[in-house]
Amino acid sequence: MGDFWVFGYGSLMWRPGFAHIETQRARLFGFRRALCIHSHIYRGTPERPGLVMGLDRGGSCVGLAFRVPGDLRDEVVGYLRERELVTSVYLERTLPLKLASGTIAPAICYVADIHHEQYAGHLDPADAAAIVSGAVGQSGPNEEYVLNTLEHLRALGIRDHWLEEVGRLIRAFHG
Numbered sequence: 001m002g003d004f005w006v007f008g009y010g011s012l013m014w015r016p017g018f019a020h021i022e023t024q025r026a027r028l029f030g031f032r033r034a035l036c037i038h039s040h041i042y043r044g045t046p047e048r049p050g051l052v053m054g055l056d057r058g059g060s061c062v063g064l065a066f067r068v069p070g071d072l073r074d075e076v077v078g079y080l081r082e083r084e085l086v087t088s089v090y091l092e093r094t095l096p097l098k099l100a101s102g103t104i105a106p107a108i109c110y111v112a113d114i115h116h117e118q119y120a121g122h123l124d125p126a127d128a129a130a131i132v133s134g135a136v137g138q139s140g141p142n143e144e145y146v147l148n149t150l151e152h153l154r155a156l157g158i159r160d161h162w163l164e165e166v167g168r169l170i171r172a173f174h175g
Contacts, residue, residue: 002070005107009033009063010053014152018076022067026097032059035128038118042139050135050142054112062158065097084110089118129169143170
């Protein structure tokens with residue numbers, strides 16, 4: 001098998017954790033970046049869930065595509081499945097990306113399973129900010145996760161107006 005692409009839209013963008021030989025900005029159509037997954041472990045608890053990123057249906061999402069050498073397929077896919085499929089709230093899909101070079105390339109993507117109990121659905125920014133504020137899990141405060149994601153997106157020159165509004169509301173809550 002030849003080289004393949006992996007799409008990152010959240011922490012995979014700045015902490016992929018796997019070997020790759022090329023990175024390009026890319027757009028995935030039909031899905032958007034969203035705080036649509038209830039987190040019961042890393043950014044919340046079962047009693048006070050937080051929210052983490054998922055690719056939810058609708059719109060489009062700008063992220064980064066990583067080209068991985070084909071001979072690393074088993075190792076990288078195994079790593080990604082261990083990282084992304086912990087509670088099976090994400091579905092592994094191969095979807096077409098539009099790369100910055102203009103090429104359309106199939107890529108491994110992890111999309112939110114809308115039938116999973118952790119799927120939070122489409123939230124408006126105020127509801128998302130209210131759920132995030134005060135939630136804490138094994139990886140720390142949920143607010144930190146959202147604001148850190150926004151900082152990394154800003155550093156990469158990627159705008160996400162919905163998430164930026166969530167971040168603004170979180171900052172307002174903590175004045």
